[in-house]
Amino acid sequence: MPLSIRELFAAADLNPAGVVKWGDLTIPNVPGVYCVSWSANAEATHVNRDVYIPSASAYTELLSICPRISVDGALATPSKLADRIGRFWIPNEPVLYIGMAGTSIRARVGQYYSTKLGARAPHAGGWWLRTLESLDQLYVHFATCDDASTREQSMLAAFAASVDPGHRSQLFDAERVAPFANIDVGRGLHKHHGLTNYKIPAQSTKVVNATELFDNSLAELRVHSQPVTDKDRMRSYLRIPAESKHAFPDVTALLQVVLDGVRVDVTWHPNNSRSGTLGVGTAYMRGLRERNERLQINASKGIYTILRK
Known part of the structure; x- marks a missing residue:
């Protein structure tokens, strides 16, 4: 059964300290962890989001910036990209991303807000979130703490363990499981997604x-x-x-x-x-x-x- 945001924070011995709408930076300027969710309610374990709904323009925009994106070695189209990333959608799951900030939650979340599709930095790891149609409907829950990296790993592990086996079996990568937008599932581990060349080449940025x-x-x-x-x-x-x-x-x-x-x-x-x-x-x-x-x-x-x- 999906865990609530409060239960995810509890897995790291934390309590949620606050929540803001996506785009709001009324967040502490201290280290901590955060979750991006469909719900403002820290107790929610279910949302009515059973299918992946991508932005009508996100993939066209991304391919205009990074035209050599491939899926399993073949040049991508907007529909192929949407189909592959959609295979990582977990139905009705409230949490879309779990992240950490070693120095400032406010600064790190601000970087997430500002990082465009195709950019290599400052917060490119969760870029699948930016393919969604309804970013303005999201919320950011946060908790302040030291040792944010270890706390984040505890939350990611608890999330993976909570995913329904039936939903897990439908994922493109059923072994490396994390919230939808967490492409990195742990220290040095990445979801097997088959995508390449989806960032601006390093030499041009x-x-x-x-x-x-x-x-x-x-x-x-x-x-x-x-x-x-x-x-x-x-x-x-x-x-x-x-x-x-x-x-x-x-x-x-x-x-x-x-x-x-x-x-x-x-x-x-x-x-x-x-x-x-x-x-x-x-x-x-x-x-x-x-x-x-x-x-x-x-x-x-x-x-x-x-x-x-």
């Missing part, structure tokens, strides 16, 4: 420091985003106009960006002659309420700080 961006004699660069429209607020990225792109790398890169006081790594795409894009995540973009606001961005020593009015 890097963490950029200040010396690679501009002359060290320049203490700070101040630029602006494009005006944020109603349409922009429904996207996961902030548009950067041509006149501001001199403050950014001329290649796809991972940049350290401060969003509402929390530093996260986000993906930057220069997009040739078009506006560049910073993948700050849907939660941040939807929080921008002033119509046609241009956000100030300060670039200093390799750190990008986005300022709201």
Whole structure:
């Protein structure tokens, strides 16, 4: 029988300390563990989610970024990808992901929110979650603790032991069992899924420091985003106009960006002659309420700080 979130935390000698909606960062800035769930109720053992419902655009978007994705060695199509990942769906299970944060739950969950499909970092391990149609219906439960890695392993083991044998037998990999979005099921163990080339090649994505961006004699660069429209607020990225792109790398890169006081790594795409894009995540973009606001961005020593009015 599926375990409730409270029972999963109890398997690690913890009690849930709070819950927020997906996209909310009202979370402690301390080490701990967390669960992503369909339910805000820590006692729930069942939700009405019997089948995998992927986003209509997620796989098309992913293949546009990583066109060499393969399934069992053959080039993938959106339907083949959805079929394979759907084989890891556990019907009516409340918990979709179990994670840990060695330094800050807030920062780690913020990285999860902001990591785009195809990105290698900062939180790519649970990327199957981002293929779902209804991310805005999810909740994040958390507990603060030391030794977060060991606690996470206890929770993953308890989850695997609780999965109904009938459901387990239908999984593509019935041996390495974990919540749907946990591709890593333990230290050094990964689900056998048959997928390859589903991340941007390592040579085209890097963490950029200040010396690679501009002359060290320049203490700070101040630029602006494009005006944020109603349409922009429904996207996961902030548009950067041509006149501001001199403050950014001329290649796809991972940049350290401060969003509402929390530093996260986000993906930057220069997009040739078009506006560049910073993948700050849907939660941040939807929080921008002033119509046609241009956000100030300060670039200093390799750190990008986005300022709201």
